Amino acid sequence: MIRMLLRVLGNQYAGPVRRTVALMTTTAVLEGLSYALLVPVLRELFGSNPAAAWPWLIAFAAAVAVYAVLRYLSDLAGFRAGTTLLRGTYHRLGDHLARLPIGWYGPDRVGEVSVLASRGVLEAMSVIAHLLAPFVAASVTPLTIVVVLLAFNWQLGLAALVAVPLVAAVQVWTGRAMATADAERHERDQDAAGRVIEYLQAQPVLRAGGRTVERFDLLDDSLRGIQRASRRSALSALPGIVGLTLTVQAMFTVLLAMGAYLALGRSIGAAEVLAILVLAARCAEPLLSLADIGGQLRSARAQLTRLDALLRTEPLPEPADPIQPHHHDLEFDAVTFRHGNRTVIDGLTLTVPQGQRVAIVGPSGAGKSTLLQLLARFHEVSKGAVRVGGVDVRDIDTSTLMAQIAIVFQNVYLFDGTIEDNIRLGRPEATDAEVRAAATAARLDEVIERLPGGWTADVGEGGALLSGGERQRVSIARALLKNAPIVLLDEVTSALDPINEAAVHQGIERLMAGRTVVLVAHRMHTVRTADRVVFLDNGRIVEDGTHHDLLDRGGRYADFWNISTAVSSGHTDRT
Template sequence: MIRRLFTALGPKHDRALRRLLAWFTVAAVLQGVAFVMLVPALRELLGDRPEHAWPWVITLAVLWLAYAAVSYPATLAGYGTGADMSRDLHHRIGDKVAQLPLAWFTPDRVGGLGRLASQRVVDIMGVPAHLLHQLVDTFVTPATVVLAMFLFDWRLALSMTVAGVAVALVYRVAGRGMAAADQEADRIHADAAVRIVEFARAQPVLRAFGRTAQGHAALDDSLVAQHAAGRRMLRASMPGLVWIAFIAQAAFLLFLALGTHLALGGSLGAAEFIALLVLSARFVEPIMLTSELGGAIRVAENALTEINELIDTPTLPGPETSRRPDGTDIELDDVRFGYHGSTVLDGLSMRVPQGRMTALVGPSGAGKTTVIRLIARFFDPDAGAVRVGGVDVREMKTEDLTSVISAVFQDVYLFDGTILENVRIGRPDATDEEVYAAARTARVDQITDRLPGGWDAPVGEGGSRLSGGERQRISIARALLKDTPIVLFDEATAALDAENEHALQEAMAALARDRTVLVIAHRLHTLREADHIVVLGDGQVVEEGVHDDLIARDGQYARFWRERRRAQGWHLAKPAVVR
């Protein structure tokens, strides 16, 4: 466990952890030696000349004072180190998560990540705070007692050694089964956490279809599995706990019987026998604590394993020296990419000219959003290349790529803060006037005018207090504030009311001005305004050109255009009454 702890925390904490281990080890040795001093002290006190015990009593008092002097600051240092580790672990997890490719964030991993950043970090925080001290005491103090006992009677010392080896073997064998059960329980607990959140978020749908009484089958199954995992954990842990307790008690009885036999036989003095009984009790006590510590140790070990697995997860490789793009044109060259073995893009080649608006058109599942995510380097293609300004995005550092690209997606996430704070995320060092100017251009001022608090109005978790169109306006304001030469826009106006759609179209026009823009187009207005149109189908480009030329070809784009035109005239009619 200690080796995993060093790995999880990184070299920054090596020195502090080694110093803490040294403090705890010195304290445990001092405690063990103090117990050993009881033997000569009691031998003199119960002998013919008790006054000769004073040197041993003074030595014992000095050792206990030294133990207190070492143990107290070591305990304080343990809690301080635990707090520092907790903060740094959160930073390490956050830094790692920011580097992971988007494909890593599956629903089960997101639930596990929440548990890792909360409960698991707390589990590890407890290691230097108290678990490490107990762990060192459990092993070092008994080892000191056993080694010292060889100075007084090798037979009693040997019996203690055999008992210690037996406990270690039982703990190791039982620990393997318990570790496997604990890991399985962790996986099931993480799945249950995901299902609970899913159930809460799905309440509108469940209630709309009258499913509140029946509940949510996936949640029910996960809770049943969680209960079963807890029972398996209990079954896996009980044999080890029972055997360790049995061996500890049996070792003490054996030691008592052997010591009594030696004392009655005359080879061991009564005073020494009483003192050695005290040592044997001090030997058995930590062994009994081993069973209690075992659960905490396994929890900490599993937490360390999970954090180390996250830290060791491969990230998108980056170059040592970043290349700067020459211009802002975008090119995808024979790109192949898929999700979980399913091909989405199959040899896609296309170009987005510099300083122009390119519209991306295609049926659902054609890979339009995937193209945008590849350009922003949320993933790397399985084959082919994505270039910005003639430079492969894999040859650019992340900060250099993001400095020239802004992305506005359909699913806008707003942080639980004010409107002004959420706009400022686009460029944190911007002045208030710059933030206000970008927000007004995106028509965010229309939102602040109607909300109590204006610019300081809270948006709620995820932007829950705002409509979808209003969240989109804030997202566009972020992109305007960032002021990059390339904008990737996943247009999401199809389901908006007329007021929000008009405001978003004006914001889009402001965003596209004098920039290289790639927009996933759903609206006819956007297609008319586009300088270049690319039509996707079956993971490839099936058509490209300007609007009039594509209509004249009467191909897939023309069919798409006619369907959208007909859809504009759709309306709900009152059904005829059949008499």
């Protein structure tokens, strides 16, 4: 388990962890040896000259004092190592998650990552801080006492030694019996975490449907699943706990009977029998605690295994010799992209000259947004190549590629903080004047003026305290501040009211000026300013040309345009 822990954390933590384990082991051995001094102490106390016990009592007191100091140092080392490992794990996990491809973050990952990043990491890292010292003491101290018994009386030592494989066998059997139940419990926890998040996010829908009082069945089912899994886990652990208790009690009884037999045969004295029983009782206590410690260690090991699997997930590979693109033209060269069993982009070839605006149009599911994600290397292509400035995006390191691209998504996420904080994400080192200039260009200044607190107004988690149009203006200001030569727009006005749409359009026009632009359009009137229009369907280019040329052809694009404008006119008439 320690090897897995170091594999998860990295070799830089190997030294402190090994020193902590060595200190804990030394402490446990000294504890066992200190109890061994009880044999001569009791022998002298019950002998003809009780005063002869003083030297042994002093030695016992000294051993206990040294043990107390070592125990304090080992516990302190465990807590410090645990804190260091916890901080290191969160840093490594955060860095790794930031390097995983965006396609990895499917809906099923929400519950998995949230459980692992919260309870999972804490449970895994608690091994060093809270579990390792008691586990080492429960294992090493009884073994030390068994060695003492062997040195004192080989018959009693061998009898005690028999308990070692029996206790180990019970622990292994219990672990195997609980493995299935523990795995099921984890799956139920993960599912429930996802359902809780879903329940919170779905509150508007539930309330709109009049479901404010009755329970949310999907969440209730997942919670009942946790209850059933917990019950099965407890029942599967019960035989191991009972078996371990019976084994320890049986061995104590055997030692008592054997000690009495040897005492009656005058092989040993009554004082030695009493001392042996004290040692056996001291062995029993930590051995019985192994059941509880073992269960916690199995759970922590399971979390470590999941954490290890997550950290072993291959991130997008970084080039060994990255190339810096010097131009800002874009190219899709026979690109194919598959997601699961579905081909989203199928052998697509497209070039976007530097400074040109290209609009991507097509029905839902045609692969429009996927093209933008492939340009930003959120996914790896299955075949072909995506190039920026003539350089394959796989040959450009991530930081350089992201510096070339500004992205404005349809669904904007803002971090809980001020408007200024969210704008500065585009370029943290920007001056105050540059931040305010970007806000003004995005027509965000008028929003800031009417908000209580102005620039210091809190936007709430996800930007919940702002409207959709206001969030879009923040996103555009962020992109303007970044001042990247390539702009990717995933239709940002499809759900805005006319006033916000007009303001956002003005900000977009400023953002696109003089840049290479790929625009995914859902509202057809936004394509008029594009230099070219590409009509996409089933991951393939069906038509390619200017807006007016495609209308004159009377093909798929013209039909799409006519339907869209008719629907838009109908909505306008009704309003």
